[in-house]
Amino acid sequence: MSKSSFNIFSFSGKMKTLHLSWMAFFITFAVWFNFAPLLHAVKESLGLTTEEIKTLLILNVAITIPARVIVGSLTDRYGPRAVYSALLALCAIPCFAFALSETFIQAAIARFALGFIGAGFVIGIRLVSEWFPHNELGTAEGIYGGWGNFGSAAAAFTLPTIALMFGGEDGWRYAMALTGVISLVFAFIFYVNITDTPKGSTYFKPANLTAMEVTSKGDFFLLLLMKIPMYAALALLAWKLSPANIDMISITVTYAIYAGLFTLYLYEWSQVWKVNKSIFTTPVPEMHQYKFKQVAVLNILYFATFGSELAVVSMLPLFFLDTFELTPVMAGMVASAYAFMNLVSRPGGGWISDKFGRKSTLIILTAGLALGYLLMAQIDGGWTLWVAVAAAMLCSFFVQAGEGAVFATVPLIKRRMTGQIAGMTGAYGNVGAVVYLTVLSFVDYQTFFYVIAVTAFGGLVTLLFMTEPKGQIAEVNEDGSVTMIDVGSH
Template structure:
């Protein structure tokens, strides 16, 4: 662990774990978005309406918000090896069910369930955090996130060609099933080859499972407050499917979901009290404390980085088509540059964080993101297309490098809760996507970009309250002794 070099051509030790895990994430994203490039074929085969297609897109992200919270708890308790293997294994069979669907109802149910695979990202954050020291964790997490996130782009690039290779009107079914087969095989490979920690290291687990631990009375209420936006985002998704919008849910079902979300929040609050009620009776020892504001700031930062990425990737092809009067194929190719930046930008953000400081790097990258979106808000048909694409890719660099900088800090907050911290931050990314896409449905593209820029400026102010991880954090060994872990 003393070696400060990351030799990506190696396939041993921590580098092997990195390669095994980013590819697991790559497959989870490929399965999660394997329907997107084939929607036209799916629509034609099953005779779907435009509203039903929109509903599938919404359902695909709906479950990911609570899934990332749940997966975060599971990975902290059972370890990333078994949780990632099981997630890939189960998802492959849901993928097969989607490929075999012969009605919209089956498509909708299986697409909703496949939203769970989008939580795979959280698992690898804990795994990489276990294997790499603080001085390398930013770059390693950036490579994991950036290369794995490319799975959605790989699906867009390869699956239409694969469907044509299989041939026929239902070639899409075989293309989607192929991603399920690969994922099923890899779930077994990952289980056999991956290990939770380096040999001789301890895998620290939360004392209790059901909610995140906090260490002060103020943080208890802060945690309850930060849970609200996740339920609000699910309520917005329900509203989109309700009779007031797409009309895919009846009024009775819609109100039932709203009531269920309120009940779930009440239940989660009871779990937060069960896990943390003791802090109102006696204070937590100083050595075991951490500041929940660290988690909250990272949540908001990921909301504005990954949330805006998901939203912009969804609208950018149409924006280029309408602004420059291009064909859908031309617009899609030009817009793809935003997603392609992940391969380089996210690892770069992590590297900057390792080399130049966590808080400073995040400040610069969020600031650049804000400027980038202000520039995009000024794009008109008068711009040269090359300049518009260049501005888009420059903005994308700051967005995705910012994502890398966020998750360069996540493993340094509290080791035994890394999965839960990653899960909450990841869920906020999806909250951001829902928020920004909802705004987009009401305003012009220019105003949409300005709203994201404004959110980035607010986030930039919040980042100034972030504490730079430094020194050591304490974790309790199974035998009750305390181990100090370097975070700087």
């Protein structure tokens, strides 16, 4: 844990780690969301239908749900330096493949594989938690998340211009390939400049890579319960691609996916049992216990915060276009105000959490988020445009500050499992996006905002069960000695 001062303009020690981390995350988001701003050009160039474009957008987020869980586990085992560098380098391949695609099937496979880069976020959560003390952790994680998240907005602003600079109907290919080149180059920069922990600190690894450890019988069943929505969201995506919806895959393939997901869930049961069966016979010493309910509450809150952000960002330009009869360019610019808030909101949420406590901050921000979406549901053509934009920005402050506060708490639960916990919580954000966007395909905008508000109120209720992290958590060194890590004021 680095004890030097928190100076955002410094580029040495822990601050260098923070800056390189958000840059890596920024690049992963620019690559992951390089499709949306060039959507029209891709549609024209490859001769795609609107349904095929929608399918590509769904495929873009599909694999991210399991990817975040897998990458979280790999980070805990092999360290953020190696895993982030590998992810940046390997994901350049499907990025180039998409830029070179000539048919819908080629584009679909590349886009599906590219969803893996959306897992980069969870790696930095573990890395930043190794370098910053608990009283600065929320601010540091907020800067990492907020500034990195801005990669999607940066892609939206710059890629259409870059495509025009290259010119011709292949301009979009060069613009996308450029994001792949940046990702590949930064993989080497990151690997050369990062260490997993400050000098002299131990990088604690979980005993198992295949399943999360729990420390009580009740937590064993809660973990299995909390796994179900992740499989359900993937089943929902399969249903959206089935003949019942956009008819991209046959009914046989749909049922094969359902069967595969069910089999995978049963396999996960077996792994959770294998890792945790000892708790049914031998109680875990109190010093090494942690409460899985903390993870469950954070999962639900991230479902409502990041899940709604992903969903709203993809529908907001259209919402403003339809409600206020704007031009597509104007609607895009107005809607981008929502994403812009990330630069300050997410670090702000983390900072408030550092200063005023994790639980109270989450309660206030979640309540604000629920009320914010209730306000959004009232917007109609009778509103003045700037008032509607102000309402969207107010709502987005609570959403993104809530994300910052969630990930200010994640690293304080069990250090050696931070990647796994961040992976599961991050995956729940994507589950939320899938659920909300599916809801949107059946209802009007007002109902969509009401649905998010209701789930946020549900998150508020679960917060009553959360315990404020305080005191210390114990981690065992390889030689058997125990290190105590501060997680909050006593």
